Amino acid sequence: MSDRAGKLGKKIHDDMAVLVREILSRKPGGHLVDPTLHEVILELVVSLNDAEDSAACFADVLTRHIDRVLDDAIQHVAMFRPGRTFCHRCGGPECEHAEPPSSRHVFAGYRPTGTPVWKDFAQQCLEERHEQVDRLYDDKPAFLTLVRDPEALRRDLLEAFRAKGYRLHGQVTAGFYTVPGKVTEGRAVLALTFQVASAAGAGGKKSFGLNILGRTPEEGLFPWRRPVQWAQSALATLGRGRQDDLDGRIEGILNGLARRLQQEQRSRSRRTRHAGQRHDAGDRPTRKALEDLEAAGSDDFYLDERNGTLVVLGQRGRTHFFSADGRLVSSVRYSREGIGGKLKNGLWRRAAGEEIETVRKQVSARADASGS
Ligand SMILES: [Zn+2]
Structure with missing residues (x-):
């Protein structure tokens, strides 16, 4: 690409971006598309005849074209709202x-x-x-x-x-x-x-x-x-x-x-x-995990719904994951913020009484079976 084309291209591009933003900012509903509109596809008609009014005509056609492209984008956003369908009675997705x-x-x-x-x-x-x-x-x-x-x-x-x-x-x-x-x-x-x-x-x-x-x-x-x-x-x-x-x-x-x-x-x-099979050889729950499980109050139990494990919050950030059949899947340490984040993101939900009881029973059955 020649130097001249490079410079010209940059200038055209930057001027056009300013123009499009300007037109958009004047449109009702423009704010709806502004955050999501990353590019527009424009057609340019450049006249090669040396007519006096070609530049004016070019500007006019271009502005109308940008106008139409932006109207379409706004219309599209007005009809498609994520998570909502279109109501024909009310004429939109807002109701x-x-x-x-x-x-x-x-x-x-x-x-x-x-x-x-x-x-x-x-x-x-x-x-x-x-x-x-x-x-x-x-x-x-x-x-x-x-x-x-x-x-x-x-x-x-x-x-x-x-x-x-x-x-x-x-x-x-x-x-x-x-x-x-x-x-x-x-x-x-x-x-x-x-x-x-x-x-x-x-x-x-x-x-x-x-x-x-x-x-x-x-x-x-x-x-x-x-x-x-x-x-x-x-x-x-x-x-x-x-x-x-x-x-x-x-x-x-x-x-x-x-x-x-x-x-x-x-x-x-x-x-x-x-993932379940890998732990089947499964170690017996460690002493600490058993102690934490024993000491945990009902507020210390959560369910990680991505994999169905019971989460037990122990002392000093110790966090144990038990499968529904009582195996200790893993134990990790989480900071207070780490735990807060999981709850906030909805990755963990509070465990129900029966879910806690089921796992407790399974864990002690396993402990009994292994003679400890
Ligand atoms: Zn409606």
């Missing part, structure tokens, strides 16, 4: 109808007047006659997925209540995930709805999005992360290139997503089993 009422609820379609219908995932599987629905009620619930096409989801929605611009292209519902949760809310299970939807931009160009609906924990390495990344990059190719058979291609992406969600769950449970 109370747009959010699942509990961690077990998934999207099930629209009422005639446009409000979303939410259903318990087990109920949905029952109505769809999923052959493994009974296994959702197991102690360790099964993981099932359902792929629905858009027709089934908007069948009841009356034409008059259909908002323009937003279109649902199908979804996968999946559950149950087990997640950290409060004991008082019963079994901590989570069902999710993955929706593919599009917003029509000003130029009639569609932008596709994948939204995850559900009461997900705020942070953590979620088992749906990689499948979702895959689906998002597959969707990104839809807006570009050939536009034929969109429905078929979206259906393919939804099926691919469902398959990957299943695979991810299967390999996770395999990993958990392997």
